[in-house]
Amino acid sequence: MKERLEAIRNACFAKLEQVESMDLLQEIRVEFLGKKGALTEVLKSMKDVAPEDRPKVGALVNDARAAIEAKLDEVKEALAAKQQEAKLANETIDVTLPAKRMTEGHRHVNNIALAEVERFFVGMGYEIVDGPEVEEDYYNFEALNIPANHPAKDEQDTFYVGGDILLRTQTSSVQARIMEKGKLPLRILSPGRVYRADEVDATHSPCFHQVEGLVVDDNITFADLKGTLAEFAKEMFGAETKVKFRPHHFPFTEPSAEMDVSCFKCGGKGCRFCKGSGWIEILGCGMVHPRVLTMSGIDPEKYTGFAFGVGLERIALLKYEIDDLRLLYENDLRFLKQF
Numbered sequence: 001m002k003e004r005l006e007a008i009r010n011a012c013f014a015k016l017e018q019v020e021s022m023d024l025l026q027e028i029r030v031e032f033l034g035k036k037g038a039l040t041e042v043l044k045s046m047k048d049v050a051p052e053d054r055p056k057v058g059a060l061v062n063d064a065r066a067a068i069e070a071k072l073d074e075v076k077e078a079l080a081a082k083q084q085e086a087k088l089a090n091e092t093i094d095v096t097l098p099a100k101r102m103t104e105g106h107r108h109v110n111n112i113a114l115a116e117v118e119r120f121f122v123g124m125g126y127e128i129v130d131g132p133e134v135e136e137d138y139y140n141f142e143a144l145n146i147p148a149n150h151p152a153k154d155e156q157d158t159f160y161v162g163g164d165i166l167l168r169t170q171t172s173s174v175q176a177r178i179m180e181k182g183k184l185p186l187r188i189l190s191p192g193r194v195y196r197a198d199e200v201d202a203t204h205s206p207c208f209h210q211v212e213g214l215v216v217d218d219n220i221t222f223a224d225l226k227g228t229l230a231e232f233a234k235e236m237f238g239a240e241t242k243v244k245f246r247p248h249h250f251p252f253t254e255p256s257a258e259m260d261v262s263c264f265k266c267g268g269k270g271c272r273f274c275k276g277s278g279w280i281e282i283l284g285c286g287m288v289h290p291r292v293l294t295m296s297g298i299d300p301e302k303y304t305g306f307a308f309g310v311g312l313e314r315i316a317l318l319k320y321e322i323d324d325l326r327l328l329y330e331n332d333l334r335f336l337k338q339f
């Protein structure tokens with residue numbers, strides 16, 4: 001019996017010499033100490049041992065088990081230490097290597113222009129509001145006094161999502177949404193994306209940005225509109241900038257106008273930039289049409305308002321003297337880095 005135990009112990013120790021992984025170590029533990037392991041087999045054969053010899057043999061088996069367990073623990077510890085060492089060696093950081101270069105991004109030209117527009121109007125007490133880009137026909141057209149067969153609807157051909165749902169063609173769609181909430185006075189600015197079924201060229205894109213402004217209060221007059229937008233033009237294009245209002249037509253304002261700014265390149269003398277006219281068209285505006293107020297539940301006898309809509313890209317292109325709208329969307333870093 002003593003020899004048998006000795007043989008088991010030696011076999012186990014021999015195997016442990018070669019162990020390289022924790023998994024293998026566990027296998028060996030099971031092979032020798034497990035329920036069906038070599039030592040358990042020996043214990044099972046105790047019934048064949050003479051009763052008087054049993055305590056002695058039992059002690060021998062226990063000794064062998066203790067020795068094997070001690071050895072297993074020892075090897076396990078050594079293996080863990082070795083693995084930790086290898087891991088540390090692997091993860092060594094070479095502090096002498098050159099650092100990875102950080103590329104820092106910055107705002108897109110559109111956003112730089114938008115931040116400037118917002119700063120001006122927030123300073124004038126306007127609140128920035130958001131509206132949905134996927135819009136109901138009602139808010140994009142109907143509530144703005146553009147009924148189903150109005151020609152203005154043709155000019156703003158767009159993408160229909162289905163039924164009466166479409167991608168908004170103008171940020172003017174937020175006007176009714178805000179007015180019908182019933183809180184007055186109103187002084188809001190609403191920037192965002194708009195969509196039109198236009199071919200891409202140097203001045204058109206099927207998706208672009210507008211900034212809508214709306215003021216409703218008592219005693220708002222065209223003088224308020226002119227004063228506000230003249231200040232805005234100076235802020236954006238320089239203190240010398242003059243403005244000119246040309247009569248125009250928008251279904252949702254009456255009277256309506258387009259505002260031109262004096263060319264900031266030539267000061268109004270006429271140059272290549274302003275195509276010789278000295279003026280550059282910049283936005284649409286007007287006094288909110290009484291029908292538009294009424295439809296949104298505001299009494300036009302008590303309240304009046306003005307509104308305006310600016311193309312954000314137009315501002316960005318002019319301010320930074322970019323001559324092709326497509327450059328704004330191509331995401332060529334060599335272009336974008338210049339601003």
Ligand code: DAH
Nearest residue numbers: 170172284285286307308309
């Ligand atoms: N929504 C108009 C457009 O897309 C721009 C505009 C004109 C907005 C006059 C207004 C406005 O608020 O009063 O062409």
